[in-house]
Amino acid sequence: MHDFNYKHNDLYCESVSVEELAKKYGTPLYVYSRNTLISHYRKIKEAFSPINPLICFSMKANSNMAICKVLVKEGSGLDIVSGGELYKAFKIGVSSRKIVYAGVGKTEKEIEIGIRHHIFLFNVESIPELELINKVAGRLGMRQKVAIRINPDIKARTHRYIITGHGENKFGVDFETARIIFLDKQKYKNLSVSGVHMHIGSQIVDAKPFIKAMERIIDFIKDMERHGLGIRWFNIGGGLGIIYSNEKPQTAKEYAKAILPILKNTKANIIIEPGRFIVGNAGALITKVQYIKKTPSKNFAIVDASMNDLIRPSLYGAYHEILPVRSHFYSDSKEIKDFDVVGPICESGDFLGKNRKFISLKEGDLLSVMGAGAYGFSMSSNYNSRLRVAEVMVEGSKSRLIRRRETYEDLIRTEI
Ligand code: PLP
Numbered sequence: 001m002h003d004f005n006y007k008h009n010d011l012y013c014e015s016v017s018v019e020e021l022a023k024k025y026g027t028p029l030y031v032y033s034r035n036t037l038i039s040h041y042r043k044i045k046e047a048f049s050p051i052n053p054l055i056c057f058s059m060k061a062n063s064n065m066a067i068c069k070v071l072v073k074e075g076s077g078l079d080i081v082s083g084g085e086l087y088k089a090f091k092i093g094v095s096s097r098k099i100v101y102a103g104v105g106k107t108e109k110e111i112e113i114g115i116r117h118h119i120f121l122f123n124v125e126s127i128p129e130l131e132l133i134n135k136v137a138g139r140l141g142m143r144q145k146v147a148i149r150i151n152p153d154i155k156a157r158t159h160r161y162i163i164t165g166h167g168e169n170k171f172g173v174d175f176e177t178a179r180i181i182f183l184d185k186q187k188y189k190n191l192s193v194s195g196v197h198m199h200i201g202s203q204i205v206d207a208k209p210f211i212k213a214m215e216r217i218i219d220f221i222k223d224m225e226r227h228g229l230g231i232r233w234f235n236i237g238g239g240l241g242i243i244y245s246n247e248k249p250q251t252a253k254e255y256a257k258a259i260l261p262i263l264k265n266t267k268a269n270i271i272i273e274p275g276r277f278i279v280g281n282a283g284a285l286i287t288k289v290q291y292i293k294k295t296p297s298k299n300f301a302i303v304d305a306s307m308n309d310l311i312r313p314s315l316y317g318a319y320h321e322i323l324p325v326r327s328h329f330y331s332d333s334k335e336i337k338d339f340d341v342v343g344p345i346c347e348s349g350d351f352l353g354k355n356r357k358f359i360s361l362k363e364g365d366l367l368s369v370m371g372a373g374a375y376g377f378s379m380s381s382n383y384n385s386r387l388r389v390a391e392v393m394v395e396g397s398k399s400r401l402i403r404r405r406e407t408y409e410d411l412i413r414t415e416i
Helices: 018-025 034-047 065-073 083-092 108-116 127-140 175-183 208-226 252-263 276-282 312-316 408-412
Strands: 004-007 010-013 029-033 054-058 077-080 099-101 121-124 144-149 191-197 233-235 269-272 283-294 299-303 322-324 336-342 351-359 366-369 390-395 398-403
Touching: 010 018, 010 029, 018 029, 018 283, 018 366, 018 390, 018 398, 029 034, 029 276, 029 398, 034 054, 034 065, 034 252, 034 276, 034 390, 054 065, 054 276, 065 077, 065 083, 065 390, 065 398, 077 083, 083 099, 083 108, 108 127, 121 127, 121 191, 121 233, 127 144, 127 175, 127 191, 144 175, 175 191, 175 208, 191 208, 208 233, 208 252, 276 283, 312 351, 322 351
Parallel strands: 029 390, 054 077, 054 269, 077 099, 099 121, 121 144, 144 191, 191 233, 233 269, 299 336
Antiparallel strands: 004 010, 029 283, 283 299, 283 366, 322 366, 336 351, 390 398
């Protein structure tokens, strides 16, 4: 599953002691296992090898360039959603032919940069956006390939903030609008409207909603074929869930086994854009207990990481396992106490975990917040003027700083 394991009583990432990493780089600290990252990419690649899809790692999950570079070297493309991610994608050196660009609010400037650099596909989310891409491509005297993101109106079982394929969500267009676009596609003279795209949400643990959505979209593709309109690309999005606590998500193999028979019903080439599945369990946030605070109703472990470093618990009520970096194996259950693990930010919503059981937690202890590789650092902020933390990649017995910790000068660099 991942490469964070105890050796005797000490937590290791691959062959490096997490305590040593905390000493060397300080806390809070994001630590990533290169091996976990690569092995999850390969799991997807192998599971889908019968159809050889274009895999585009979803940068929003983790856009650290060192992380993306590892995946790009493995052959991955990139799924992007902003001019910033496009900029980083170029810096990483991914072939522009492997960049797909989604998002409901692409600006004219972002569109122009994408077209100028010959990115592979824009995943278009509305008719006004389609018209704008057509206009910009015309102005540049270029032709751009696009896919239409279809909202298949499927309600997947996940947190309501990360459902994206239900009719009431802002993403994609309904089938009728997609039909109008394809039947009318000659009017977009500077575009090759040649693909369809879906992404129904994130952290989805079973195949059923994916299957339902794909069946609907393949019916659509067939309908278009009956009108003589071939669709060359079908981007099936990301969304594969991972284990945070007691979920039983499908493996890449199980997912492929469930959906490959569906995808065989279309001649379209498949694109897949997973984020969380690849990087989620490859990362942990290491934090130090600053204070133990006991109130009449609670024990608090006040740690040096906070909602600005990892917002998922505050934003979605998401669960992350929290492990002691130095484990204590007591048999006497009376030693076990419940703690809320909270950060220093001035919000009651600032917590990393509630009612977590620990043995003799004390000031100075290190904790590891697991499964923090996806939507961890990439959603971090400077709230409360806190400095963003460092990130480290471990490879075997070596560690490498892949983002330095911010300084107070960084904090005011852009202010005038
Ligand atoms: N593709 C699109 C269009 C997305 O919006 C997202 C995430 O929100 C992803 C892919 C990646 O999703 P996940 O990390 O769940 O695989």
